[in-house]
Amino acid sequence: MSWGTDGLTVRYGDRVALDEVSMEVPAETVSAVVGGDGSGKTTLLRALVGLVRPAAGSVRRPSRRRLGYFSAATGVYPDLTVEENLDFAAAGYRVGAATSRRRRGELLEVAGLSGATRRLGGQLSGGMRQKLGVVMAMLHEPELLVLDEPSTGVDPVSRAELSSLLVRAAASGAAVLLSTAYLEEAERAAHVVVLDRGSVLTAGAPDALVASVPGVVVRVGERPRPPGRSWRRGAGWRQWVPPGERAPAGAQPAPVDLEDAVIVAALGRGA
Amino acid sequence: MTPLAAAPVAEAAGVTRFFGSFAATDHVDLHVGAGEVVGLLGANGAGKTTLMRMLLGLLRPTGGAVRLFGLPPGRAVRRRVGYVPQGLGLYEDLTVAENLAFAASAYRTPEVDAPGGELRRAAHTLVRDLPLGLRRRLAFAVALGHDPSLLILDEPTSGVDPLGRGALWDTIRDVAARGAGVLVSTHYMEEAEYCDRVVVLVAGRVVVSDTLERIVAGRTALEVRAARWDVAFRTLDEAGMVPSLRGRSLRLVGADERRVSAVLAEAGVDAALGHVPASFEEAFVDLVTGEAAR
Numbered sequence: 001m002s003w004g005t006d007g008l009t010v011r012y013g014d015r016v017a018l019d020e021v022s023m024e025v026p027a028e029t030v031s032a033v034v035g036g037d038g039s040g041k042t043t044l045l046r047a048l049v050g051l052v053r054p055a056a057g058s059v060r061r062p063s064r065r066r067l068g069y070f071s072a073a074t075g076v077y078p079d080l081t082v083e084e085n086l087d088f089a090a091a092g093y094r095v096g097a098a099t100s101r102r103r104r105g106e107l108l109e110v111a112g113l114s115g116a117t118r119r120l121g122g123q124l125s126g127g128m129r130q131k132l133g134v135v136m137a138m139l140h141e142p143e144l145l146v147l148d149e150p151s152t153g154v155d156p157v158s159r160a161e162l163s164s165l166l167v168r169a170a171a172s173g174a175a176v177l178l179s180t181a182y183l184e185e186a187e188r189a190a191h192v193v194v195l196d197r198g199s200v201l202t203a204g205a206p207d208a209l210v211a212s213v214p215g216v217v218v219r220v221g222e223r224p225r226p227p228g229r230s231w232r233r234g235a236g237w238r239q240w241v242p243p244g245e246r247a248p249a250g251a252q253p254a255p256v257d258l259e260d261a262v263i264v265a266a267l268g269r270g271a
Numbered sequence: 272m273t274p275l276a277a278a279p280v281a282e283a284a285g286v287t288r289f290f291g292s293f294a295a296t297d298h299v300d301l302h303v304g305a306g307e308v309v310g311l312l313g314a315n316g317a318g319k320t321t322l323m324r325m326l327l328g329l330l331r332p333t334g335g336a337v338r339l340f341g342l343p344p345g346r347a348v349r350r351r352v353g354y355v356p357q358g359l360g361l362y363e364d365l366t367v368a369e370n371l372a373f374a375a376s377a378y379r380t381p382e383v384d385a386p387g388g389e390l391r392r393a394a395h396t397l398v399r400d401l402p403l404g405l406r407r408r409l410a411f412a413v414a415l416g417h418d419p420s421l422l423i424l425d426e427p428t429s430g431v432d433p434l435g436r437g438a439l440w441d442t443i444r445d446v447a448a449r450g451a452g453v454l455v456s457t458h459y460m461e462e463a464e465y466c467d468r469v470v471v472l473v474a475g476r477v478v479v480s481d482t483l484e485r486i487v488a489g490r491t492a493l494e495v496r497a498a499r500w501d502v503a504f505r506t507l508d509e510a511g512m513v514p515s516l517r518g519r520s521l522r523l524v525g526a527d528e529r530r531v532s533a534v535l536a537e538a539g540v541d542a543a544l545g546h547v548p549a550s551f552e553e554a555f556v557d558l559v560t561g562e563a564a565r
Contacts, residue, residue, distance in 0.1 A: 037431070038403075038404070110513070125316065127315050155313070156460070157314050158314070164515070167514075170516070171500075171505055183433060183461065184552055189518070207518065231437040233464070234465055235444070263433055266433075
């Protein structure tokens with residue numbers, strides 16, 4: 001069984017938050033939804049786990065007991081200890097005592113939280129709290145694990161630990177879907193969906209998205225006038241030359257990465 | 272050039288700050304020159320915010336000296352500094368125009384430098400009703416209204432989409448091109464490419480201060496390509512070498528290739544190994560964990 005959405009549309013009043021979004025979330029894979037604030041990432045994830053009702057289209061997901069969901073708004077109780085938070089999650093998902101003990105030992109170790117089991121949730125640093133929230137969401141070995149911006153505000157070392165948790169879930173067969181605003185994080189996923197203003201801007205494996213950029217991207221030293229189709233990268237500029245158009249004289253082709261590919265897709269749509 | 276004009280825009284010399292017995296910063300040396308964009312990278316609790324607060328004159332160093340434009344931080348130099356905190360520092364119950372007017376009167380700039388486009392159209396909207404992207408642009412407009420010579424930004428682009436992030440960095444680079452120094456903290460290595468120099472803090476100490484190219488140069492990751500990545504992952508994981516996943520290939524930083532090869536062979540996992548240039552993030556984690564183990 002493959003999880004995902006088919007022609008999913010979500011409205012909040014008159015506003016269309018998601019417009020016919022179709023995506024696959026395959027098993028044994030880490031997939032990523034990328035987009036900025038207001039792109040519809042959170043709505044897509046909430047609809048996938050059943051917290052938002054579709055106006056049209058459908059959602060394929062396992063039963064609630066086989067589903068794990070993390071968002072900054074869910075999860076860790078500040079007045080319970082780490083241990084108690086995990087007991088609470090285990091009871092909620094009806095994880096047996098033996099399984100719970102084995103799983104939490106492993107996961108807390110990977111998350112770098114083994115030494116903090118008696119600390120109160122409210123006393124954890126932002127990064128530790130995010131990691132605990134993710135451990136709670138995957139304690140019951142869900143078939144589909146959905147995480148809304150698990151790494152926002154988390155430093156690079158904790159991000160690596162978070163990433164190990166997710167890879168471990170995928171390695172034991174789960175379909176993992178995370179959302180992020182950062183492409184270096186999305187670049188590590190096997191499959192990426194880029195959302196822009198509620199619809200899919202582009203989707204595919206990161207390498208394929210980079211390889212399929214139409215036309216060429218060139219490096220330009222000065223800000224082009226007018227600036228349309230150009231963006232800043234580092235201390236210089238990139239300019240997209242669509243197929244059939246001539247590059248500016250003397251411009252050198254630039255290596256393209258996922259960030260450039262997403263920007264070209266946005267420019268192609270007329271952002 | 273007079274000696275004063277040649278002084279760095281911001282400078283920390285051997286700056287230590289204790290909270291109780293905990294050293295939040297430990298003999299930190301840092302300088303930001305005019306026209307320079309310096310990135311401050313580090314884990315949570317590495318001392319980034321403490322250092323920024325000392326530069327802003329909000330916190331006194333326990334030892335060492337902080338200088339802005341060659342002078343100690345204080346009221347006289349504060350007017351030449353623009354600051355965008357993580358929370359953006361806007362008044363939510365004032366309109367866009369009122370926030371700008373308030374900042375202008377605080378800095379005694381003669382006229383509110385009204386920004387164009389969407390912010391102008393939202394002039395009479397309460398800040399609490401603005402989308403986050405516009406709030407961020409307003410926070411920049413407020414911090415830049417008095418034409419500061421030093422701009423301090425604490426994680427300015429979190430949650431912004433790629434095109435929007437490019438636009439914010441464009442503003443930052445423009446400020447530097449006009450001669451101001453910029454100190455910007457970030458969690459993301461992909462942002463470091465916009466900086467002229469990157470300073471990495473680990474547990475309150477500076478472990479490297481260099482260009483991104485030089486920090487990443489020569490560092491490699493070991494790539495493991497196996498028909499079944501999940502089997503290869505579990506095998507390496509059980510041997511205590513936790514790889515990261517990139518698409519369907521595994522990557523290890525700082526691992527011994529012969530040992531990886533032996534572990535996989537012993538478990539009967541057929542895999543191809545190769546060295547690839549480390550990503551920014553891998554270089555950073557390598558640097559930080561290597562330093563912590565020292």
